[in-house]
Amino acid sequence: xxxxxxxxGGGAAGMQTAIELKSRGVxxxxxxxxxxxxxxxxxxxxxxxxxxxxxxxxxPLAQRVxxxxxxxxxxxxxxQIAHDGVTLRSEERIPADAVVVATGFTLFDAHRKQEYxxxxxxxxxxxxxxxxxxxxxxxxLADGSEPKRIAILHCVGSRDEKVGQKHCSKVCCIxxxxxAIELKEMYPTADVFNFYMDIRxxxxxxxxxxxxxxxxxxxxxxxxxxxxxxxxxxxxIQIKAEDTLTGRPLRMTVDMLVLLVGMSANYDNPQLxxxxxxxxxxxxxxxxxxxxxxxxxxxxxxxxxxxxxTAPKSLADTLAEASLTASAVDAYLKNKFNVK
Amino acid sequence: MRNIVFGYGISRPRxxxxxxxxxxxxxxxxxxxxxxxxxxxxxxxxxxxTAGRLTDFNFRKLHxxxxxxxxxxxxxxxxxxxxCGKCRLVCPRGINTRGLVMLIKRKLGDF
Numbered sequence: 241x242x243x244x245x246x247x248x249g250g251g252a253a254g255m256q257t258a259i260e261l262k263s264r265g266v267x268x269x270x271x272x273x274x275x276x277x278x279x280x281x282x283x284x285x286x287x288x289x290x291x292x293x294x295x296x297x298x299x300p301l302a303q304r305v306x307x308x309x310x311x312x313x314x315x316x317x318x319x320q321i322a323h324d325g326v327t328l329r330s331e332e333r334i335p336a337d338a339v340v341v342a343t344g345f346t347l348f349d350a351h352r353k354q355e356y357x358x359x360x361x362x363x364x365x366x367x368x369x370x371x372x373x374x375x376x377x378x379x380x381l382a383d384g385s386e387p388k389r390i391a392i393l394h395c396v397g398s399r400d401e402k403v404g405q406k407h408c409s410k411v412c413c414i415x416x417x418x419x420a421i422e423l424k425e426m427y428p429t430a431d432v433f434n435f436y437m438d439i440r441x442x443x444x445x446x447x448x449x450x451x452x453x454x455x456x457x458x459x460x461x462x463x464x465x466x467x468x469x470x471x472x473x474x475x476x477i478q479i480k481a482e483d484t485l486t487g488r489p490l491r492m493t494v495d496m497l498v499l500l501v502g503m504s505a506n507y508d509n510p511q512l513x514x515x516x517x518x519x520x521x522x523x524x525x526x527x528x529x530x531x532x533x534x535x536x537x538x539x540x541x542x543x544x545x546x547x548x549x550t551a552p553k554s555l556a557d558t559l560a561e562a563s564l565t566a567s568a569v570d571a572y573l574k575n576k577f578n579v580k
Numbered sequence: 581m582r583n584i585v586f587g588y589g590i591s592r593p594r595x596x597x598x599x600x601x602x603x604x605x606x607x608x609x610x611x612x613x614x615x616x617x618x619x620x621x622x623x624x625x626x627x628x629x630t631a632g633r634l635t636d637f638n639f640r641k642l643h644x645x646x647x648x649x650x651x652x653x654x655x656x657x658x659x660x661x662x663x664c665g666k667c668r669l670v671c672p673r674g675i676n677t678r679g680l681v682m683l684i685k686r687k688l689g690d691f
Contacts, residue, residue: 492598
């Protein structure tokens with residue numbers, strides 16, 4: 241009989257972990273809160289730094305889950321986690337030999353940064369809204385016209401103590417560069433300004449893409465955080481910032497303001513952690529056992545992590561880590577049941 | 581009319597006004613030398629600057645201001661540069677900074 245592992249979450253991390261577990265002869269069960277697999281990446285158009293369509297990554301994974309006959313529960317929320325199974329909101333219990341927490345993250349709610357006017361002004365959108373527009377094939381202003389001047393603001397809900405988000409969300413800088421290039425390709429005569437605090441290009445090919453945005457696409461980078469946005473009578477957005485590299489305040493009016501929203505820890509992490517006896521990091525994400533040799537291990541035997549449950553990560557990092565999770569779970573099961 | 585001094589005056593706004601600044605000239609400069617946009621503001625040019633050792637000449641601030649359409653006084657300020665080229669030797673983005681001094685001066689001759 242195959243050992244059973246419950247994978248909490250059917251996003252990229254959960255799917256990849258389940259696929260790898262199944263190919264190792266383990267019986268994974270995915271419990272997904274949504275009505276289909278794919279997680280946050282389903283709402284994404286193209287991926288940095290290669291402009292690969294997100295669907296080209298997510299769809300094959302979902303297809304493999306289906307082809308491998310991996311059991312999935314949909315529309316089910318896990319409320320309690322233990323090393324020997326999980327409990328659903330319906331109070332149904334799914335027993336297991338190990339559990340993988342692949343619960344991902346929550347997008348920062350841009351409404352909370354009221355000074356940027358998201359939800360108040362028509363032409364203030366988030367990076368997620370922009371992806372949705374790009375999936376729809378056209379990025380326009382609220383009245384359907386083409387934007388001529390666009391500002392992209394980095395670190396909305398990241399590195400910001402005022403909204404309790406002290407951590408860096410890691411992927412927004414490169415997303416801002418990617419979206420700036422996409423906007424310039426769509427509207428070559430438009431001016432795109434990225435307002436940043438620091439530019440963090442940590443991954444392979446990211447710095448190169450940043451430079452391409454600057455030199456080839458003439459994207460303007462202004463080091464300074466926008467302090468506030470206001471709507472003009474023509475529905476344009478007036479913004480204020482300091483151009484810290486010249487040491488002077490800067491004002492300008494743009495047609496569209498894009499807020500690069502960060503990655504927050506899930507709101508139910510404290511509840512899940514308490515049920516399993518796990519601890520959370522100060523930023524609200526699950527704490528891995530060790531930063532080097534135990535990144536997918538929790539502090540409890542039989543409970544493992546995959547993907548952004550432990551920290552903001554790129555999709556590539558998430559997929560790589562999920563394979564590691566499957567290997568760690570497999571090793572744990574073999575050791576526990578003394579399989580030679 | 582006699583000047584009456586009330587003990588305070590009216591200051592000009594310091595803000596860079598990107599709505600009313602003439603960005604055509606800066607656009608021309610960037611078009612001729614797109615590598616200028618690759619500046620990451622590290623300050624190596626200013627740190628190694630011979631003129632900056634003796635005066636408040638700050639090349640990083642100057643060319644950033646030019647890119648924002650702020651040209652006033654830039655031409656005169658750039659005359660402090662002795663074209664020694666040390667800044668070009670240290671620029672991590674490979675920007676031809678000495679060439680840039682000449683380019684800005686050429687484009688801003690009338691400012």
